[in-house]
Amino acid sequence: MKQKLVVVGNGMAGARAVEEVLARGGADMFDVVMFGDEPYGNYNRILLSNILSGIQDPTDIFMNPLEWYVDNDIVLHAGERIVEIDRAAKAVRSDKGTIEHYDVLLIATGSRAFIPPVKGIFDGERLRDGVFGFRTIDDCTAIIESATRCARAVVIGGGLLGLEAARGLLNHGCEVHVVHLGRHLMEAQLDQPGGQMLRAGMEKMGVNVHLEKSTTEILLDPDGKITGIAFKDGSTLECDMIVVSAGIRPNSEIGLAAGLTVERAIVVNNHMQSIDDRRVYVVGECAQHRGKVYGLVAPLWEQAKVFAEHVTDRNADAAYHGSKLATKLKVMGVELASMGITEPEHVHDELIQFTEPAKGTYKKLIVRDGRLVGGILMGDISKAAYLMQAFDRESPLPEERLSLLFDIGAPAQAVTIDEMPDDNQVCNCNGVTKSAIGACIGSGLRSSTAVMKATRAGMGCGSCKKLVGEVVDFFCGGAAEEDPSIHYYVPTIPLKKPELVAAVLEKGLRSVSSVFRELGGGVEDPIAKPALASLLATIWAAEYEDERDARFINDRVHGNIQKDGSFSVIPEMPGGVCTPDELMRIATVAVKYDVPLVKLTGGQRIDLVGIAKDDLPAVWSELDMPAGSAWGKSYRTCKSCIGDSYCRFGLGDSMGLAHKLEKRFRGIDSPAKLKLATAGCPRNCSEALVKDVGAVAIGDGRWEIYLGGAAGAHIRKGDLLTVVDSEEAVIALSGRFMQYYRENAKWKERTYDFVPRIGLEKIRAIVVDDAEGMAAVLDARMQASVDGAYDPWKEAITPKTANQFASLVPVDLEA
Amino acid sequence: MSSQELGPEHDIGPVQQIPIGEGRNFRIGTMTVAVFHTHAGQIYATQAECPHKRGPLADGLIGGTTLICPLHERAFSLETGEEAGTDCRLAVYPARITAGARIAVRIPG
Numbered sequence: 001m002k003q004k005l006v007v008v009g010n011g012m013a014g015a016r017a018v019e020e021v022l023a024r025g026g027a028d029m030f031d032v033v034m035f036g037d038e039p040y041g042n043y044n045r046i047l048l049s050n051i052l053s054g055i056q057d058p059t060d061i062f063m064n065p066l067e068w069y070v071d072n073d074i075v076l077h078a079g080e081r082i083v084e085i086d087r088a089a090k091a092v093r094s095d096k097g098t099i100e101h102y103d104v105l106l107i108a109t110g111s112r113a114f115i116p117p118v119k120g121i122f123d124g125e126r127l128r129d130g131v132f133g134f135r136t137i138d139d140c141t142a143i144i145e146s147a148t149r150c151a152r153a154v155v156i157g158g159g160l161l162g163l164e165a166a167r168g169l170l171n172h173g174c175e176v177h178v179v180h181l182g183r184h185l186m187e188a189q190l191d192q193p194g195g196q197m198l199r200a201g202m203e204k205m206g207v208n209v210h211l212e213k214s215t216t217e218i219l220l221d222p223d224g225k226i227t228g229i230a231f232k233d234g235s236t237l238e239c240d241m242i243v244v245s246a247g248i249r250p251n252s253e254i255g256l257a258a259g260l261t262v263e264r265a266i267v268v269n270n271h272m273q274s275i276d277d278r279r280v281y282v283v284g285e286c287a288q289h290r291g292k293v294y295g296l297v298a299p300l301w302e303q304a305k306v307f308a309e310h311v312t313d314r315n316a317d318a319a320y321h322g323s324k325l326a327t328k329l330k331v332m333g334v335e336l337a338s339m340g341i342t343e344p345e346h347v348h349d350e351l352i353q354f355t356e357p358a359k360g361t362y363k364k365l366i367v368r369d370g371r372l373v374g375g376i377l378m379g380d381i382s383k384a385a386y387l388m389q390a391f392d393r394e395s396p397l398p399e400e401r402l403s404l405l406f407d408i409g410a411p412a413q414a415v416t417i418d419e420m421p422d423d424n425q426v427c428n429c430n431g432v433t434k435s436a437i438g439a440c441i442g443s444g445l446r447s448s449t450a451v452m453k454a455t456r457a458g459m460g461c462g463s464c465k466k467l468v469g470e471v472v473d474f475f476c477g478g479a480a481e482e483d484p485s486i487h488y489y490v491p492t493i494p495l496k497k498p499e500l501v502a503a504v505l506e507k508g509l510r511s512v513s514s515v516f517r518e519l520g521g522g523v524e525d526p527i528a529k530p531a532l533a534s535l536l537a538t539i540w541a542a543e544y545e546d547e548r549d550a551r552f553i554n555d556r557v558h559g560n561i562q563k564d565g566s567f568s569v570i571p572e573m574p575g576g577v578c579t580p581d582e583l584m585r586i587a588t589v590a591v592k593y594d595v596p597l598v599k600l601t602g603g604q605r606i607d608l609v610g611i612a613k614d615d616l617p618a619v620w621s622e623l624d625m626p627a628g629s630a631w632g633k634s635y636r637t638c639k640s641c642i643g644d645s646y647c648r649f650g651l652g653d654s655m656g657l658a659h660k661l662e663k664r665f666r667g668i669d670s671p672a673k674l675k676l677a678t679a680g681c682p683r684n685c686s687e688a689l690v691k692d693v694g695a696v697a698i699g700d701g702r703w704e705i706y707l708g709g710a711a712g713a714h715i716r717k718g719d720l721l722t723v724v725d726s727e728e729a730v731i732a733l734s735g736r737f738m739q740y741y742r743e744n745a746k747w748k749e750r751t752y753d754f755v756p757r758i759g760l761e762k763i764r765a766i767v768v769d770d771a772e773g774m775a776a777v778l779d780a781r782m783q784a785s786v787d788g789a790y791d792p793w794k795e796a797i798t799p800k801t802a803n804q805f806a807s808l809v810p811v812d813l814e815a
Numbered sequence: 816m817s818s819q820e821l822g823p824e825h826d827i828g829p830v831q832q833i834p835i836g837e838g839r840n841f842r843i844g845t846m847t848v849a850v851f852h853t854h855a856g857q858i859y860a861t862q863a864e865c866p867h868k869r870g871p872l873a874d875g876l877i878g879g880t881t882l883i884c885p886l887h888e889r890a891f892s893l894e895t896g897e898e899a900g901t902d903c904r905l906a907v908y909p910a911r912i913t914a915g916a917r918i919a920v921r922i923p924g
Contacts, residue, residue, distance in 0.1 A: 453900070454900055459888060460887070513836075513854055523878075523879065524854060524877075524878035524879045525878050525879075526875075526876040526877055526878030526879075526881050526882070526883045526890075527876070527878075527883060527888070528878070529876055529878060530876070547836065548834060548836075548837065549834060549835060549836025549837045549854075549876075549877070550836070552876065552885070553874040553875070553876075553885045556837075556874075561871075561874065561885055561886070563868065563886065564869075565869075565870065565871040565874070801834040801837065802831055802832055802833065802834055803832055803833070803839050806839065806840075807840060807871075808840045808841070808842050808847065809827075809828070809832055809839050809840065809841045809842070810841075810842055811825065811827045811828060811841050811842055811843050812828075813825060813843065813844065
């Protein structure tokens with residue numbers, strides 16, 4: 001036996017609620033009856049301003065035409081208003097005398113335009129001829145009809161709807177004035193400067209704006225026709241029609257008459273039920289939830305969903321928890337989005353803003369605890385979708401705040417996670433889709449770390465880790481949990497890097513196994529071994545006890561492992577320079593060992609790819625060149641252009657400087673690889689602006705030093721640290737920066753993340769100005785590392801471990 | 816390897832052939848086996864290539880009884896061969912240190 005669901009109100013809320021019920025199989029549970037006092041099917045009220053401006057026809061904005069009701073077996077009483085709810089009898093009665101019994105009642109009567117108490121605004125019970133509300137299709141038609149005959153129209157109310165109405169009226173040939181009580185337009189959504197810029201924008205379009213005007217009277221001629229309006233300050237404004245858009249009033253009288261608790265609107269609990277009667281639900285603008293009445297559409301969608309989940313028993317715990325307000329203004333010629341608060345409220349609130357009045361661009365964001373709590377975007381709203389989502393979900397913001405306002409460097413995030421298709425790959429290395437991550441959350445995982453472990457997402461090149469975090473957060477509804485271990489240097493030892501360094505020094509731990517034993521509870525985490533080895537090498541330099549098993553295979557055999565288990569051999573070639581003799585030796589070795597591929601690398605070196613592990617010592621010996629350090633988390637190489645030795649544009653000896661840098665820093669361990677470049681002039685042929693450290697000659701012996709550039713998985717232009725006047729100063733400051741980076745960066749944190757995280761100002765203070773008095777210590781520690789460095793290819797002669805280069809140990813089974 | 820009968824133990828030489836904390840490949844007859852020597856002093860033997868993309872497991876990192884493939888960081892148990900969170904598993908072979916600090920491994924056949 002089906003129950004009967006009666007819906008009072010056929011607006012966006014009522015119809016959406018019914019759609020949500022039907023989507024949950026509600027047609028088998030309920031006979032649905034709807035009452036709407038307008039003689040139409042349901043339409044999208046938000047688009048009324050488009051009707052007014054003539055962009056759309058009324059037929060364009062219908063969401064559910066009358067056939068929809070027929071197709072879904074919904075009985076629609078259009079043009080009938082409910083005048084009584086008899087809760088004892090569980091029945092409603094319309095103004096036309098229709099009586100319907102209900103098992104469940106949904107009140108979705110919405111709201112109406114608030115008409116302020118102004119003398120002469122009413123003619124008896126009705127609005128005076130020439131005075132219009134702006135809430136329905138009928139209002140729109142009447143306004144348009146009147147506007148074509150009028151010379152001057154006044155809109156009372158400079159809020160969102162009032163401005164939309166004013167813009168629409170312009171298209172009908174009359175002069176348009178907006179009168180507003182407040183000190184600036186849209187004060188619910190804008191601050192003072194934003195309001196001023198909006199006013200300038202509206203006036204440029206031809207809408208006259210009058211602020212701080214309190215309307216007291218409608219002025220009439222002896223025939224009762226409108227001639228103007230009068231204000232409290234004694235001034236008047238001529239006009240022949242008036243549109244009132246001074247806010248809305250919930251249509252909650254029906255609830256009051258039925259004995260339901262009504263404050264500003266009908267009061268509901270978290271299930272959207274009246275607090276007095278569990279058979280009566282209320283959604284939309286006539287509902288008051290936790291003291292709030294919402295006039296925007298997004299909250300209404302959420303409420304309709306909660307109602308449907310609950311009434312169909314899909315989820316007896318379905319609960320609405322209130323909405324965060326964000327909106328876009330739909331006024332042709334004005335781009336405006338607003339969310340949350342408009343001014344900082346706490347001392348620690350971060351204010352980020354940008355103004356360009358000539359272009360009408362204004363951007364203001366308020367960040368609290370790394371989350372967006374308010375924002376205004378005017379003129380350029382390209383970041384609105386991303387920001388509104390971040391606001392709504394309270395997701396963490398990127399540390400580079402500038403990227404919140406503008407798309408810099410990285411390609412624009414074209415789709416929000418909301419819009420991302422389910423089968424979209426989030427992690428390309430391991431083929432993990434958005435829906436696969438969703439499935440993990442569905443099975444109970446709550447942190448990025450757990451999801452990455454389960455799916456391997458983010459564990460390839462790592463460049464998608466941030467996106468994985470965002471997708472996890474999306475599926476957790478903004479409530480992803482943070483794994484505390486992400487702050488540790490390695491997950492199994494609960495110490496941040498500075499704490500770990502202090503403990504290592506205090507206990508004098510010189511080997512990875514001793515760190516596991518003393519600080520890690522004896523647990524040997526294989527993934528943590530290389531991270532700890534790198535740190536200990538940095539701390540102890542020559543005193544580091546090098547347990548080779550703690551090193552990744554590349555660092556055990558000093559080459560880069562390839563997909564077939566072979567290795568690449570890249571000899572040192574500072575600045576991309578070698579002698580003809582060296583070149584011939586390389587060729588001879590390549591022929592002798594039948595090297596499958598000889599390749600020039602991005603770092604201006606020659607790569608012999610595909611060497612068997614067993615051949616490595618012989619290859620190195622025959623090359624008789626130092627190792628190029630092309631395999632590890634270490635200083636890698638310094639690229640260079642020709643510089644002033646030959647280039648007619650050269651301003652400095654870039655090749656010579658590259659040589660000096662490489663000879664000094666080669667093979668130095670670091671948290672992630674360090675790629676350098678020197679350029680002989682600002683043409684930057686060697687791409688020094690996108691290197692971890694780059695030096696650019698600018699003439700007269702002077703060099704610019706850039707830090708934190710990248711052109712790999714991330715693109716970032718380096719930050720200009722300073723300008724120095726000698727090669728020696730480039731070497732000294734580069735070394736000091738690299739040492740600071742070695743001591744403070746997280747494992748695998750490239751300089752393009754490290755520099756913005758620490759902040760260029762702070763780095764400059766430490767490295768250039770020595771403001772913290774650390775320079776001498778940093779220099780000394782770097783010197784110790786330089787002194788402790790050795791050419792690992794010398795292990796060709798004296799291997800470090802048993803069978804170090806044996807791909808196979810033969811067994812004599814007869815023995 | 817449960818379906819295949821294991822043969823007798825093979826002596827593959829002194830334990831010093833494998834540095835502590837590392838692995839090496841050994842050729843036993845026609846078969847290549849990866850053998851590991853842990854910090855706890857245990858010996859483990861597994862198939863030589865990773866079932867994912869044939870990575871050389873003997874070049875992997877080990878910690879405790881976990882083995883990480885050097886190519887794509889797949890993690891396997893040295894004791895059971897199981898990869899955490901998947902159905903994938905390595906073949907593992909009984910191995911021990913015998914008197915005289917030599918390594919003995921049993922392989923199928």
